[in-house]
Amino acid sequence: MNAVYVTPPNGPVRATIPLASSKSESNRALIIDALTDFRCELHNLSTARDTQTMIRLLRSDDPVADVIDAGTTMRFLTAYFAVTGRHKTLTGTPRMCERPIGILVDALHLLGADIEYLQNEGYPPLVTKGFGYSGTNHVLVRGDVSSQYISALLMVGPVLPHGIVLELTGDIGSRPYIEMTLQQMAYFGVEAQADWNNKTITVPAKAYEPKKYSVESDWSGASYWYSVVALAEDAEVELLGLKERSLQGDSAIAHIMRPLGVDSTFTDSGVRLTKIPAQESLAVDFTDCPDLAQTVAVCCAMNGISLTLTGIESLKIKETDRVAALQAELQKLGAVLIEAEANHRYEVHPMVIPASATGAARIHTYDDHRMAMAFAPAAMKRGLIIEDPNVVAKSYPSFWDDFGRVAGVRLSTEI
Numbered sequence: 001m002n003a004v005y006v007t008p009p010n011g012p013v014r015a016t017i018p019l020a021s022s023k024s025e026s027n028r029a030l031i032i033d034a035l036t037d038f039r040c041e042l043h044n045l046s047t048a049r050d051t052q053t054m055i056r057l058l059r060s061d062d063p064v065a066d067v068i069d070a071g072t073t074m075r076f077l078t079a080y081f082a083v084t085g086r087h088k089t090l091t092g093t094p095r096m097c098e099r100p101i102g103i104l105v106d107a108l109h110l111l112g113a114d115i116e117y118l119q120n121e122g123y124p125p126l127v128t129k130g131f132g133y134s135g136t137n138h139v140l141v142r143g144d145v146s147s148q149y150i151s152a153l154l155m156v157g158p159v160l161p162h163g164i165v166l167e168l169t170g171d172i173g174s175r176p177y178i179e180m181t182l183q184q185m186a187y188f189g190v191e192a193q194a195d196w197n198n199k200t201i202t203v204p205a206k207a208y209e210p211k212k213y214s215v216e217s218d219w220s221g222a223s224y225w226y227s228v229v230a231l232a233e234d235a236e237v238e239l240l241g242l243k244e245r246s247l248q249g250d251s252a253i254a255h256i257m258r259p260l261g262v263d264s265t266f267t268d269s270g271v272r273l274t275k276i277p278a279q280e281s282l283a284v285d286f287t288d289c290p291d292l293a294q295t296v297a298v299c300c301a302m303n304g305i306s307l308t309l310t311g312i313e314s315l316k317i318k319e320t321d322r323v324a325a326l327q328a329e330l331q332k333l334g335a336v337l338i339e340a341e342a343n344h345r346y347e348v349h350p351m352v353i354p355a356s357a358t359g360a361a362r363i364h365t366y367d368d369h370r371m372a373m374a375f376a377p378a379a380m381k382r383g384l385i386i387e388d389p390n391v392v393a394k395s396y397p398s399f400w401d402d403f404g405r406v407a408g409v410r411l412s413t414e415i
């Protein structure tokens with residue numbers, strides 16, 4: 001499918017959505033399971049390509065592990081293969097080979113891992129060649145580039161002879177993902193001590209306990225449905241399998257979307273979204289929840305809400321440079337995203353350019369699942385074409401099936 005044409009609903013939106021499960025939780029559970037020699041019983045693992053790739057690569061004897069475009073899979077497997085002394089080449093898409101990994105590899109080197117870069121220093125592809133404990137278990141790791149390096153080190157920490165002590169430097173981004181890692185480790189019997197004031201996390205040397213574990217539905221995937229409800233004239237949507245008290249930091253979408261006009265009522269089966277009046281402007285710090293930034297930016301742009309965004313620096317090193325991608329595509333909807341100050345404050349100004357002057361909106365998705373899914377809800381207001389729609393397979397393979405089930409939204413493939 002080259003593109004999909006999405007048209008606005010012709011009546012009220014009523015839908016019950018069985019969400020995909022979280023790829024973040026799944027990928028952590030899979031690494032921990034591997035460290036118990038696959039003795040856990042994992043339920044409701046995500047169908048996301050990132051998770052399916054993790055499952056395949058953990059079980060494979062192939063000397064080359066191609067993670068495709070999965071950041072967590074690349075970072076978590078690098079630590080796992082390194083510390084377990086495996087000889088593996090880790091590679092991925094051209095974009096994956098532009099996403100930095102030097103901070104993690106430096107830390108693993110210090111612990112005693114033998115890792116070599118195959119092309120560019122600090123970037124995949126790389127090869128893990130063996131492990132001889134250095135005697136050092138105390139490592140300094142920057143906290144302001146990607147939390148995935150920290151999660152990767154924490155999960156392999158218990159199998160090192162003296163555990164691991166991580167001292168985080170700089171601001172800490174995506175901290176809820178680090179907390180998710182610590183909570184999943186605790187569930188499997190390894191209690192780490194996190195001292196957030198001193199930015200130090202101490203993990204004991206201890207075997208994980210093999211257990212049953214069931215993965216929750218994906219709050220990041222839920223965000224697109226919040227945007228649908230905010231943008232549709234009349235909407236009520238129920239999202240199944242979500243919990244109010246979640247391991248996932250992206251559950252923050254429930255609070256962020258309230259001033260944007262969406263109320264959340266938690267039920268035994270999930271959460272029901274209904275419409276309430278929206279504010280005219282909003283400021284959101286995305287430091288803890290970077291994956292929500294695109295959804296909220298598009299939602300505000302389409303609903304005439306001025307948005308101030310902070311904490312979005314990490315967006316530049318994700319599946320694409322998401323700041324640049326948003327800037328280019330929001331323009332097609334008549335809105336602009338500008339860097340307001342050099343101190344990383346950005347603003348979305350909705351509808352600066354009259355819709356009549358912008359022509360048919362054909363949204364380019366930049367090999368980024370979240371570009372496709374963040375822009376799709378704009379179809380509540382106007383017809384649009386989303387290019388390369390299958391990109392959603394990375395985290396939410398059934399996204400278009402679910403979207404097509406929304407009453408009155410018509411999807412047609414466009415060649």
Ligand SMILES: O=C(O)C1=C[C@@H](OP(=O)(O)O)[C@@H](O)[C@H](O)C1
Binds near residue numbers: 145146147151177
């Ligand atoms: O650990 C995880 O599961 C993730 C951490 C975040 O990355 P950063 O820590 O690089 O921001 C997030 O953007 C990504 O989608 C998933």
Ligand SMILES: C=C(OP(=O)(O)O)C(=O)O
Binds near residue numbers: 070071291395
């Ligand atoms: C950034 C993301 O994933 P990753 O870094 O794991 O590729 C994402 O899913 O938005």
